[in-house]
Amino acid sequence: MIPTPTVNKTPQLRLSRSQTLFEAAIERISVAYPKDQARKEGIHSWPDPLPTPTFQRPDPLLLFTPAEDGSRHPEAEPSQPYQAIIPMTRNGMLEHRNRERIKPSMQIPLGLIDKPEEQQVDTFLVDLHGTTEARSGGPLLIAGPQHSGKATALQTMLLWLTTCFLPERLRCAVVDPLGELDQFRALPHFRHPNGETLWTNGGSDEDLTRFIRTINADIQQRHDKFSNQHWDKHTLTQLWSQGLTIPQFLLIISNYQSFAERVSTSSELKRLIQTVAEARLQGYYLILTTTETSARYIAPEVMGACSTKIGLALNEQQRHDLFGHASFPTEAIPGRGLIMTVDRRLHQVQLALPAPGQTESLRDQHLRQEIA
Numbered sequence: 001m002i003p004t005p006t007v008n009k010t011p012q013l014r015l016s017r018s019q020t021l022f023e024a025a026i027e028r029i030s031v032a033y034p035k036d037q038a039r040k041e042g043i044h045s046w047p048d049p050l051p052t053p054t055f056q057r058p059d060p061l062l063l064f065t066p067a068e069d070g071s072r073h074p075e076a077e078p079s080q081p082y083q084a085i086i087p088m089t090r091n092g093m094l095e096h097r098n099r100e101r102i103k104p105s106m107q108i109p110l111g112l113i114d115k116p117e118e119q120q121v122d123t124f125l126v127d128l129h130g131t132t133e134a135r136s137g138g139p140l141l142i143a144g145p146q147h148s149g150k151a152t153a154l155q156t157m158l159l160w161l162t163t164c165f166l167p168e169r170l171r172c173a174v175v176d177p178l179g180e181l182d183q184f185r186a187l188p189h190f191r192h193p194n195g196e197t198l199w200t201n202g203g204s205d206e207d208l209t210r211f212i213r214t215i216n217a218d219i220q221q222r223h224d225k226f227s228n229q230h231w232d233k234h235t236l237t238q239l240w241s242q243g244l245t246i247p248q249f250l251l252i253i254s255n256y257q258s259f260a261e262r263v264s265t266s267s268e269l270k271r272l273i274q275t276v277a278e279a280r281l282q283g284y285y286l287i288l289t290t291t292e293t294s295a296r297y298i299a300p301e302v303m304g305a306c307s308t309k310i311g312l313a314l315n316e317q318q319r320h321d322l323f324g325h326a327s328f329p330t331e332a333i334p335g336r337g338l339i340m341t342v343d344r345r346l347h348q349v350q351l352a353l354p355a356p357g358q359t360e361s362l363r364d365q366h367l368r369q370e371i372a
């Protein structure tokens, strides 16, 4: 039995401007009950808090370990080290991809998840296919106000997937009204074998309708080609192991709320979302981002189709829209949010950046260099 620590005198809580309340609270607990004392009393696992972007270190958590050549990231190195989700550089990962026999997988390492009930901070995996022990699975909705980190989360996921899979194993179709994913646009993953580009800003109805038609035709073609196939969650892996590498197909609709009131195409888009969500076992996957969570912008069918939801810096009403009653606020930190896991518990996550850099424009520059 571990005795409850008694704290006779806690130091004054002093908040510096750059320190968040969350960090201040952790600092205070750490001073009152230091790790060493905890260890002496049998508490061995005391994970560090989730990394928090600060003024000094705006990029504390990265997807890949940055390369060490020094020439790529010329800005002064801040004193705190980077933390990376993948203990490998992106080049290392590319070499691994070329050496190993890759299986289909839509498990994407997107950040760190805090599990206080287990005293653990783990890698946060989004599982769009939903085959394994991952804590959640299926179509993903990322909701958050402006500057909460939605586009960055999409970039991190795209960097991971386009690094892991050659274009014949991964096809991506993107609706990107604000041009937030432009860095990826030239990659061959975003082109259909019939020559059409799988990219639109959704600006014109004709363009959006053509885009929707191409994806529907692709789904229908796969359906016809494998009309005798019984699909379960392992079928894609089995087909790949038999040498039939039909591509995984990911549809991303960024800023979905901006289409809600476009009478001409909103119902077509809604139908597409439902069709893609239903074709998951055949290798079709879906990610949406939105700044709005109310039924006016996200129809209940769409909300219901998204079985994985990440909320970034949401207000109380928005958390209610996304998660129901059992929610608690998170601080407005870029990339900090909530995820409801399959046990219906809410957990805090910190999402990883796709590339390092002290400023947004340096991060963008590094990401473009990486992809090029």
Ligand SMILES: Nc1ncnc2c1ncn2[C@@H]1O[C@H](COP(=O)(O)OP(=O)(O)OP(=O)(O)O)[C@@H](O)[C@H]1O
Binding pocket: 053, 058, 059, 060, 061, 144, 145, 146, 147, 148, 149, 150, 151, 152, 153, 178, 180, 291, 334, 335, 336, 350, 351, 352, 353, 360, 363
């Ligand atoms: N996980 C993160 N860690 C550190 N900084 C982040 C993270 N995610 C986003 N940021 C930074 O926060 C700022 C806003 O991010 P981003 O553009 O992704 O937000 P957004 O929600 O897509 O905003 P908008 O709705 O305006 O497009 C950027 O400077 C970005 O680099």
